[in-house]
């Protein structure tokens with residue numbers, strides 16, 4: 001077997017990568033600490049492997065000890081050793097101590113490659129100290145500045161999407177809203193629009209499989225769009241660019257007056273958005289260049305892939321690209337009631353569409369034989385007209401989830417009964433009497449004898 005010093009970098013990395021945290025820490029780290037300068041250089045792959053292995057399987061304590069050891073290595077006289085140490089740190093949950101250590105290397109370094117690697121690590125772990133240095137000395141560049149500002153904004157204040165603030169616009173501004181749903185539901189969504197929003201407030205521009213396009217005719221709120229329950233998302237079309245559009249054209253749409261107006265009207269707190277392509281592969285590095293350019297033009301808009309409240313999405317069009325801005329809810333405001341879940345739960349807009357199809361009739365009794373977490377029952381009740389809900393499910397956990405969700409939906413006052421039962425036993429168990437039902441609605445289990453039933457069943461007798 002070859003000794004570490006006889007193996008090439010990649011092979012050596014694989015060798016260390018296969019070891020456990022304990023073996024790396026107890027045998028390899030002490031060996032490396034005692035090694036000569038030449039040996040440290042030859043075995044620098046150990047630092048890369050340490051970052052990966054400890055990130056995957058190290059305990060918090062092990063990671064903390066390793067971070068302290070890597071911080072010391074940031075003082076190594078050899079640039080390559082320092083570079084490998086700084087690269088491993090962000091994987092290990094690095095924080096303020098590591099940030100301070102990296103900044104002190106930055107202050108001393110006059111090596112441009114080392115500075116590039118320092119900024120990559122600070123992109124990931126930089127905080128207020130990094131931002132102060134950027135503002136004072138103009139170091140590290142706009143890319144790192146945007147990353148650090150976004151991380152600080154993420155940590156310091158919860159951004160809220162404002163459902164209640166109206167967006168005012170002049171008659172010359174033409175706004176296009178895309179409500180997206182599962183293909184096939186668009187007709188139901190259109191009916192819902194007609195009933196809840198209507199032609200006086202929004203006009204339909206287009207109806208395609210999976211899409212209802214609207215234009216507002218007067219001021220509206222985000223909340224108005226979320227009175228509709230059958231769409232999965234609501235997006236604002238910001239503009240389109242030709243197929244061959246470059247960085248500046250794309251960034252121009254990201255920071256356009258319309259985009260800024262939407263961001264500022266509907267956001268409380270720092271504005272963060274995630275930029276991504278929906279189908280279609282962007283050229284390598286394009287996304288990064290676009291968001292960096294957008295930040296240079298509009299520093300109040302921060303690109304942030306993590307927990308951003310807005311998604312800025314690029315859709316392919318026959319002759320180019322269309323950019324859309326869409327709220328990304330940590331919790332969809334229409335689903336405040338969904339406090340518990342089951343693995344096979346229905347897609348909520350589908351449950352809402354089924355409830356619409358089932359129709360409303362005054363004083364109806366509704367049964368869901370396979371109620372799971374209760375989405376169909378709740379959507380029926382929220383639609384109105386229901387006087388009694390009955391849910392059965394074989395799973396006690398599902399019935400518990402349905403009960404919690406029903407209460408959270410404010411339906412506790414309704415006459416409802418939830419039973420852990422096989423749906424075939426409802427009559428023999430006395431849960432249902434003859435002629436006591438108006439609507440049967442369900443998303444039955446897939447597989448077994450139910451597969452042929454399709455995805456949804458309903459029966460109405462009223």
Ligand SMILES: C[S@@+](CC[C@H](N)C(=O)[O-])C[C@H]1O[C@@H](n2cnc3c(N)ncnc32)[C@H](O)[C@@H]1O
Pocket residue numbers: 342344345346347351369370371372373374375376392393394395398421422423424442443444445446
């Ligand atoms: C597709 S899930 C329903 C999901 C539900 N609509 C929701 O949104 O949570 C189907 C449910 O049928 C239940 N189930 C399967 N066989 C059953 C049976 N014979 N009688 C009653 N429930 C049954 C499963 O436990 C599962 O919760």
